[in-house]
Amino acid sequence: MLINLKRNVILFSLTGIIVLSACSKSSDTAAPEVTPPTTPGSTDLSLKLGTNTTFGNILTDADGKTLYFFAVDANGTSGCTGGCELAWPVYYAGNETAPTGITGTDISTITRADGKKQTTYKGWPLYYYAADTKGQISGDGSGGTWFVAKPDYSIMLASNQLVGLDGKNYLADTKEGTGSSIYLTDAAGRTLYAFAPDKFNLNTYTKADLSNNGTWPIYESPVLNVPSVLKKDMMAEITSAGKKQLTYKGHPLYYFGPDAKRGETKGVSVPSPGVWPVMTLTTATLAP
DSSP states (O other), X not given: OHHHHHHHHHHHHHHHHHHHHHHHHHHHHHSOOOOOOSSXXXXXXXXXXXXXXXXXXXXXXXXXXXXXXXXXXXXXXXXXXXXXXXXXXXXXXXXXXXXXXXXXGGEEEEEOTXXXXXXXXXXXXXXXXXXXXXXXXXXXXXXXXXXXXXXXBSOEEXXXXXXXXXXXXXXTTSSBOOSEEEEEEOTTSOBOBOOTTOBXXXXXXXXXXXXXXXXXXXXXXXXXXXXXXXXXXXXXXEEETTEEEXXXXXXXXXXXXXXXXXXXXXXXXXXXXXXXXXXXXXXXXXXX
16 A cells, blocks of 8 residues: 555656646747846836926826937937947837827937937937936936936037038137037027127127028027026027027027038138137126
């Protein structure tokens, strides 16, 4: 009887091993290995419009993780690669469906030099900040070049080499030189200039009939929001030749017509350096 009991135990154990083995193979077949997503946030990465008590309207993913702009990307391409991506992971929504409150044509996708796709807003590639948790905005202002992504900036900042219409490199002090300068752009990364002879909140360039507005178009914008390294009270809205014009520290702001692409700075050399300078954080305020 004891021998029969041992035999039954052995048979039961062997049967269990066979059953478990079969279940394991079945599970392996039914559930192939899944690589977890490398992008932070939820599996639904759709672009969302959120609100924050400090920053107001901001762009997030569907999980509420904050998105950012990089000043180096004013030309519409990503300047954050390699080690930079460890701190600022690329955001890709997978579609361009616009959330309520966002214009659909402002959302697009680029293919980066490394082959990755990245969602853009008003031409600015979007990123996460790796140190953020849901609802945090701890990356804003980092290095003076990273800013929370907002839909309602009237001014943004670029950080790039200035290249004049003459093909020469310039610095923000209007002298020839090689190196990045941080300067003002509109919300879509198009360079803004001042006219050296202008007076405090007074446009002395534009003719009443707007006949020269095509060369140096007035920057028409109300005072909205600005990057956190600036202050809204640095801005004002004036009327010039019947148009509303934004000013910065008393300087009326203009585009340069031949800057056909965002990020271009051809106006810095026209007609000579210093006549139409870009605006920077340290630009002096015009005296009233």
